[in-house]
Amino acid sequence: MTHWVPELLSPAGSLEKLKVAVSYGADAVYLGGQNFGLRSAADNFTETELKEGVEFAHEHGAQVYVVLNSFLYDKELDDLPDFLKILEEVKVDAVIVSDLGVVETVAKKSALEIHLSTQASCLNSAAAQFWKNKGVTRIVLGREVTIEEAKKIKEEVDIELEMFIHGSMCMAYSGNCVISNYTQGRDSNRGGCAHSCRFEYSISNDNSVEDSQKKFAHFMSSKDLMGLRVLQDFIDAGIDSLKVEGRMKSHHYAGTISKVYSEALQYYKENGNLLSEDLYRWEVELEKVSHRDYHLGNLMAPAGKESIFPERQHAVVETKVAAMVLESIEDKYILAEARGPFQAGDTLEYIFFKGKTHSFQLKEIQDATGETFSKARPGMLVRLPYVREAEALNIVRALPSSLGQREAR
Amino acid sequence: MRIISFHENEAVENFLSFYQQTKKDHHLLGNQEYILGPRALSRVSSLSWEETKKWAKELKESTGNKVFLQWDILMTQSNFKAVCAQISQYASDINEYFDGIRVQDTGALFWLKEHKDIFREELIQEIHLICENGNHNLEGLKSWYNFWPENISRLVLSAEFPAQKLNELQGQLSCQLEVLGAGNILLFYTPRHLISPLYENENENNKLGEYKVFGTSEESPHKGFPIIENGHGTFMFNTKELYIFSEKEKLDELPHFIFRIDFPIESLTCEQWNLLFRKEHESFQNSRSMGHTKGFFRTNKTDVLFKKLKNHRLQDRDHHYVGDVVDVKKKEHVGILIKGKNLALRKGDEIRLLSPEGREKFVTLKTIWSADKENRESAKTGQIFFIPHVGGISVRTMVFKTEVSSH
Numbered sequence: 001m002t003h004w005v006p007e008l009l010s011p012a013g014s015l016e017k018l019k020v021a022v023s024y025g026a027d028a029v030y031l032g033g034q035n036f037g038l039r040s041a042a043d044n045f046t047e048t049e050l051k052e053g054v055e056f057a058h059e060h061g062a063q064v065y066v067v068l069n070s071f072l073y074d075k076e077l078d079d080l081p082d083f084l085k086i087l088e089e090v091k092v093d094a095v096i097v098s099d100l101g102v103v104e105t106v107a108k109k110s111a112l113e114i115h116l117s118t119q120a121s122c123l124n125s126a127a128a129q130f131w132k133n134k135g136v137t138r139i140v141l142g143r144e145v146t147i148e149e150a151k152k153i154k155e156e157v158d159i160e161l162e163m164f165i166h167g168s169m170c171m172a173y174s175g176n177c178v179i180s181n182y183t184q185g186r187d188s189n190r191g192g193c194a195h196s197c198r199f200e201y202s203i204s205n206d207n208s209v210e211d212s213q214k215k216f217a218h219f220m221s222s223k224d225l226m227g228l229r230v231l232q233d234f235i236d237a238g239i240d241s242l243k244v245e246g247r248m249k250s251h252h253y254a255g256t257i258s259k260v261y262s263e264a265l266q267y268y269k270e271n272g273n274l275l276s277e278d279l280y281r282w283e284v285e286l287e288k289v290s291h292r293d294y295h296l297g298n299l300m301a302p303a304g305k306e307s308i309f310p311e312r313q314h315a316v317v318e319t320k321v322a323a324m325v326l327e328s329i330e331d332k333y334i335l336a337e338a339r340g341p342f343q344a345g346d347t348l349e350y351i352f353f354k355g356k357t358h359s360f361q362l363k364e365i366q367d368a369t370g371e372t373f374s375k376a377r378p379g380m381l382v383r384l385p386y387v388r389e390a391e392a393l394n395i396v397r398a399l400p401s402s403l404g405q406r407e408a409r
Numbered sequence: 410m411r412i413i414s415f416h417e418n419e420a421v422e423n424f425l426s427f428y429q430q431t432k433k434d435h436h437l438l439g440n441q442e443y444i445l446g447p448r449a450l451s452r453v454s455s456l457s458w459e460e461t462k463k464w465a466k467e468l469k470e471s472t473g474n475k476v477f478l479q480w481d482i483l484m485t486q487s488n489f490k491a492v493c494a495q496i497s498q499y500a501s502d503i504n505e506y507f508d509g510i511r512v513q514d515t516g517a518l519f520w521l522k523e524h525k526d527i528f529r530e531e532l533i534q535e536i537h538l539i540c541e542n543g544n545h546n547l548e549g550l551k552s553w554y555n556f557w558p559e560n561i562s563r564l565v566l567s568a569e570f571p572a573q574k575l576n577e578l579q580g581q582l583s584c585q586l587e588v589l590g591a592g593n594i595l596l597f598y599t600p601r602h603l604i605s606p607l608y609e610n611e612n613e614n615n616k617l618g619e620y621k622v623f624g625t626s627e628e629s630p631h632k633g634f635p636i637i638e639n640g641h642g643t644f645m646f647n648t649k650e651l652y653i654f655s656e657k658e659k660l661d662e663l664p665h666f667i668f669r670i671d672f673p674i675e676s677l678t679c680e681q682w683n684l685l686f687r688k689e690h691e692s693f694q695n696s697r698s699m700g701h702t703k704g705f706f707r708t709n710k711t712d713v714l715f716k717k718l719k720n721h722r723l724q725d726r727d728h729h730y731v732g733d734v735v736d737v738k739k740k741e742h743v744g745i746l747i748k749g750k751n752l753a754l755r756k757g758d759e760i761r762l763l764s765p766e767g768r769e770k771f772v773t774l775k776t777i778w779s780a781d782k783e784n785r786e787s788a789k790t791g792q793i794f795f796i797p798h799v800g801g802i803s804v805r806t807m808v809f810k811t812e813v814s815s816h
Contacts, residue, residue: 015748048730052750071543101549119543124489126516126523130556142485144600149486172597173483176542179596180711181569182647182704183631187711189543197597201624203607207633207698215607219624220599220643302485305606326735326746327793335780335793337735368736368744368780368793379804381736381744381793383780392791 003272005265006234006242009065009162010258013247015049016393017254018064019056023353023393024255025262028063029053030096032247033083036068036076051090063093068106069117071099071175071189084110096140098175107135115162118142119175119189124149125156132159140164140243142174144298147230151237160240165227166257166286167245169297169307171197171220197221223309226294228282231264232274233299251339252321253289255351255395260285263354288319288397322348322398323382325390333383334390335368338376342398349397352389359399360385410667412587414444414479416454420676421445421464425471427682432472437686442667443468444511446479449495452598453637453644453673454479455619458499465506475508481539482641483514483598493520500527509535509562513542522557537563537587545569547581554584563587563667568594568651569705572659579665590653590668591685593635593646594704600642621674635674635699646674649702655690656706675699734762734806735793742795744780745808747788754794754810755787761809768801771811 010026012018021029031053032044045053050066057064066087072080080102087095088110095112097103098119106114115138116122116131123142131139138160141150147163154161170177177188179196186192198221202214225245227234234242244257260282267276276282286294292309323336342348342362349359365373368381376382384396415421431437445468447461448454456464465476484492496503503510509532512518518538525533538553538561545567554561563585566575570588579586604620620638624645625631635646650672654660660668670685675698677685684693694701705711731752736744743762747754754760756777762770777794778784788794 055750071545074546074548077546077548099543099546099549100552101544101546104548104552120515121483122515123483123485124514124516125486126489126519127514128516130515130519134552142483144483145485146487152486171601171603172599176483176599177597178542178569178594179645182594182596183629185711187569190711192711196626196629199626199628201626201634203604203622203624203636205622207623217607219603219607220597220601220645222601303601305602307601308603308606327791329780332781367738368795369738369742369782370780 002269005269006239008261008265009241009243010254011244011247015045015053017251018053020251020393021254021258022057022060022062024258026062026258028065029057030065030067032067036070036072036083047086054090054092065094065096065115066092067096068102069096069098069119070191072102077101077105080105081109084112087112103134103136113137116140121173121175125153128153128157128159132157138162143169144173146301147233147237147299150239154238162241162243163239164225164245165242166225169222169225171222218310219308221309223295223307224292225297226286227296227299228264228286230296230299235268250321251324252395256285256289319400320398321395323396325392325394325396328391331386333386336382336384336396338378338380338382340398341375341377343375347399349399350387350390351395351397358387410440412442412444412667412669414669414671416673417456417676418460423677423679424682425467427679428472441472441474443474443476444479445476450482451479452481452641462502462506477509477511477537478503478507479511480517481511481513484516489516497527504529504532507532509537511537511539513539534560535562536560537565539565541565541567547578550582554582569709571709572663572706575666576662579663585667587667587669589651590670592651592671593674594651596645596647598642598644602638603643604636604638649700650697651704652694652701653703653706654688656703729809730807731810732808734802734804734808737802737804740798742797743799743802744793744795746793747790749790751790753787753789759811761811762799762802762806764801764803764806770799770802772796772799
């Protein structure tokens with residue numbers, strides 16, 4: 001007997017990240033085209049890449065959703081139908097939309113399924129009913145909604161719900177922040193967010209007081225969301241899809257997060273509970289990607305003062321990405337592209353698509369032609385020891401020396 | 410027409426005092442409306458429900474003008490249910506004291522339509538829908554209006570629209586249109602309480618839990634963002650007040666617009682009301698403690714800058730794209746990984762190499778070999794092959810099969 005679990009929806013900032021996320025277990029990915037999305041600085045997908053990405057995802061049983069969640073002006077709305085036609089031709093599974101004008105245009109000009117973006121700040125059952133009546137088939141709830149509240153919305157309005165389970169958090173109600181517009185001349189709701197909420201500010205009662213009387217704080221920087229421990233609550237509430245934030249983040253992030261949550265969901269599917277002995281390992285894995293301190297956000301209760309991340313920089317993560325496997329030369333070696341610096345003597349770790357990792361101490365570094373080097377630099381093609389399970393798109397990590405020596409034994 | 414928003418007792422007192430002094434000068438005052446909301450329903454109001462009703466009554470009696478109830482908070486499910494229950498409970502008061510209701514939360518709009526029968530007909534026919542966040546296209550604005558056309562009497566538009574766009578819109582929407590004319594520009598709204606943790610041990614007397622502070626970041630040239638924290642969360646405003654009333658020519662082209670005057674940070678004194686209504690723009694601006702901006706009223710180019718953030722050369726992938734250069738060894742080789750699906754390159758094919766810097770090279774594949782230095786006739790998707798070194802080509806260079814080879 002298997003148990004129902006929600007879909008795991010991972011970010012795909014590029015074609016390679018799409019393949020990584022799907023290979024590591026994502027049930028669906030979301031991505032942006034060259035226009036109409038909110039992550040202007042992400043690589044995003046050309047038409048050719050989109051076609052290839054959808055084919056790859058579908059071959060692996062995964063869905064593809066395309067974000068059209070920028071707040072569009074009239075001119076862009078005029079251009080949208082041509083893009084919708086392409087999306088239909090390449091058979092994407094849904095579009096993610098935040099603007100009512102875009103919802104209307106997609107509904108009129110295509111047969112694409114419409115998911116409402118969190119940017120629309122849909123927070124309650126009446127709002128959900130409004131959007132359902134507009135033809136929306138799934139709502140990505142505002143990040144301020146608790147799981148308990150989401151459950152009630154689901155009970156009142158029979159519609160698919162999606163909630164964020166992991167990643168960076170906007171401090172403001174999504175779509176309600178225009179700091180970048182007025183301070184940087186970049187429209188935050190059209191892909192130009194400058195992350196001003198991550199800055200340190202001096203706070204005072206009076207604009208004219210001296211620095212000594214001010215309080216200095218990263219007062220509006222949110223900790224990152226991490227919902228692994230409340231996965232059971234999502235399942236019990238019948239939340240249809242669990243979303244991982246981060247189209248701008250690395251392959252390491254896309255792969256690691258997809259792997260951890262998909263393994264946890266798979267465990268639940270098979271056992272009907274999350275009492276896995278791997279729970280601790282999954283949490284350790286989540287610590288290995290770059291992140292701010294983790295927090296439950298608003299998932300269980302409205303976020304309080306402990307949800308604020310008081311630093312400018314991310315937490316120091318000692319585990320670094322070393323390489324990505326490009327090709328396995330059977331019984332000989334693994335060809336990998338170095339993505340970070342490493343050297344002979346370092347302990348590296350293959351992260352396979354499923355199951356435990358494999359760590360090994362690197363005796364020497366060979367380039368693609370077998371010539372020996374003492375160090376690998378990013379971009380270099382290297383030969384790594386052959387391991388049968390390793391395959392293209394596997395991530396290779398460098399472990400910190402103390403941990404590495406222990407794990408490599 | 411102007412609509413004036415009040416958030417505290419002093420603000421209404423000052424305005425009424427000004428009004429009493431000026432009421433004979435009808436030409437100066439022009440047409441007006443007012444916005445009032447209790448702190449339970451309105452984002453930055455400090456008025457109790459009793460105070461709200463009192464001022465609504467007094468404003469109507471003194472001026473004969475309409476007063477609208479501000480219900481502009483956003484509400485997650487639990488709060489939404491509680492607030493709707495309160496609104497139902499106070500429906501008779503709302504019917505008595507107000508001429509219409511202003512909402513932003515989509516749920517609030519939907520709920521009003523579902524519960525319209527508890528309100529008097531004239532009141533429920535004056536719904537002002539706040540569309541200030543996003544909603545930058547006509548299609549969307551029309552759709553909001555068409556959700557309840559007989560009752561949505563006004564759309565409140567984004568302050569990010571330039572005058573030219575507002576001008577276009579006024580001819581295409583069949584309801585009233587409102588935009589911020591003078592006041593504080595809200596930069597963000599969060600339900601989190603961000604300021605009180607900084608004053609945890611210092612404000613035992615702050616029973617309402619309300620804070621008004623200023624924030625400055627060394628990472629931004631803008632100093633002194635006004636910030637309000639109250640029961641609804643935290644609100645940060647721009648360092649400068651919006652003031653577009655000095656743009657006479659542009660305003661003349663917007664005769665049907667209603668301009669909102671909305672100063673939640675520092676309410677206007679009697680004298681400042683006088684200066685504002687007398688259109689003594691410079692004197693008014695000089696009398697205020699904050700600087701002034703015209704915002705995006707003249708032009709909005711906020712999406713120009715970030716178009717430059719990307720290397721567009723790396724995006725130029727058409728259907729001839731076959732892979733990337735993954736290794737370069739000077740005087741020896743260039744390693745190419747074939748990506749995509751079911752692709753292959755053979756000896757004799759011509760490829761185009763396009764580097765991230767924009768350098769373009771054409772190469773005919775005379776010899777190709779594997780990492781083991783074994784000569785090959787071809788390479789397919791997922792494989793890495795090597796060709797003799799090509800000058801000026803680096804890792805991340807894109808590889809295309811040329812038209813010649815494709816045929």
